[in-house]
Amino acid sequence: MTASANAAPARPRRRLWKLRITLLVVLALLAYPVGSYVRALTYPGNASVAVRTVDWLRDIGLGGIVNTLENWWYTRHPPSTAPPATTDLPARTGAAAPANGPRPAPLPHLPGGPAGEGVWTAGARNGRHVAEYTTFVQPDPQHAGVVAGVAWLNQDLVRTQLLTGTKDPKGPGPTSVPASLRSSLVAVFNSGFKVNDSRGGVYLDRTTVAPLRNGRASVVIDDTGRVSIADWGRDAAMNPHIVAVRQNLDLVIDHGRPVPGLHDNPSGAWGSAKNQFQYTWRSGLGTDRAGNLTYVAGGGLTLDTLAAAMTEAGIQQGMELDIHSPMVTFNSYRPDLPGSRATKLLPGVPGAADRYLQPDQRDFFAVTMRGTGPANATHGPRAS
Incomplete structure (x- = not known):
């Protein structure tokens, strides 16, 4: 048996170890954000999933992205005329x-506005x-x-x-x-x-x-x-x-x-x-x-x-x-x-x-x- 024949099985094993190491690195990188998001979703106190998610994004340093999206959405959806x-x-x-006793003075209202303003x-x-x-x-x-x-x-x-x-x-x-x-x-x-x-x-x-x-x-x-x-x-x-x-x-x-x-x-x-x-x-x-x-x-x-x-x-x-x-x-x-x-x-x-x-x-x-x-x-x- 030649030396090259003996080395051939080692290549798949090395590729398998590289793949395992890569997966471990990826899992390690994902563990913190996934764990922190789960903690945000389960943290005590009343708050919707949407609020918890936005707060979490801000907490992990993505507040700039949140602000950009909010500005894009809210400035492009004006209220009705x-x-x-x-x-x-x-x-x-x-x-x-x-x-x-005291009571506040009547407030101004738009001409033709709804009753009660x-x-x-x-x-x-x-x-x-x-x-x-x-x-x-x-x-x-x-x-x-x-x-x-x-x-x-x-x-x-x-x-x-x-x-x-x-x-x-x-x-x-x-x-x-x-x-x-x-x-x-x-x-x-x-x-x-x-x-x-x-x-x-x-x-x-x-x-x-x-x-x-x-x-x-x-x-x-x-x-x-x-x-x-x-x-x-x-x-x-x-x-x-x-x-x-x-x-x-x-x-x-x-x-x-x-x-x-x-x-x-x-x-x-x-x-x-x-x-x-x-x-x-x-x-x-x-x-x-x-x-x-x-x-x-x-x-x-x-x-x-x-x-x-x-x-x-x-x-x-x-x-x-x-x-x-x-x-x-x-x-x-x-x-x-x-x-x-x-x-x-x-x-x-x-x-x-x-x-x-x-x-x-x-x-x-x-x-x-x-x-x-x-x-x-x-x-x-x-x-x-």
Whole structure:
């Protein structure tokens, strides 16, 4: 037998070993992303598969691709120029019992617009005093189909607290509305961008969850449960009476006017370079001249038209909260009507009407009638 005949069987064996090594390398390279994706899909807390997938892509460094796809999609799908369908508008209620106390002024409306625009509907009451009023506005004259819901909350009658999520941001306290507060719950609504994208920090229950930054728009909650909207470092600074601060981007409304630069966002103060042009669900929070809290949200909004809706709603100091359909949530409750169901600010507001009654991956705000204990101080038991 020749030497070449002896070497011939070795070649297939070497090829087989190379193939095995290649497969092992491929499997090793796939193990981390597959494992991390499985962990993302099974991580505790309420979130859809789509939201979990997008968050995972951002977490593994593909946020630029996600932003590009979002910008391509949302900027190329403008809202309708036709009037909104009645199914897109809040149901108009019948005559309500007389109410005492402060109430918001009527809001402007487009000529020929739908009935009920700018007309306030009374919500939760404390006796004959109304704690919450809601309405809607049409802030985009070029797209008549755009509707923004508005909720006005009397801070003399309600208190607000920040609750963290199971994932972003993690922090002290419960991740759903505690059972001890549900009988007095008036409203729940979404917070801001993910902390890494918010350009700001979070402070809660004497814990710095993420460092606070000067110049950032901030929801500031004091130990009486009152909210102010501040440019951190200019309008507010840490003191013993502050129990929570949630920062998100820069102010959108300052002293009753949209801040300069909203249209082109030259410094990226309000997110990625182009997301201000996206026609998407957006939300904002502010205070009026009397210090009452006002939340605004709607679909098909750009940053400009969100600011327009906020100024129409009478906001003097205001900031953008989260954007995109899975993230925007505002649900109202009637603690004065036991057994009543939660209602959405607009019929099309994304998410379930019981969101935040179960642990959620993202932080949020809960508003309750006064007399339920210190805001962000002593939490009730976690709800399952």
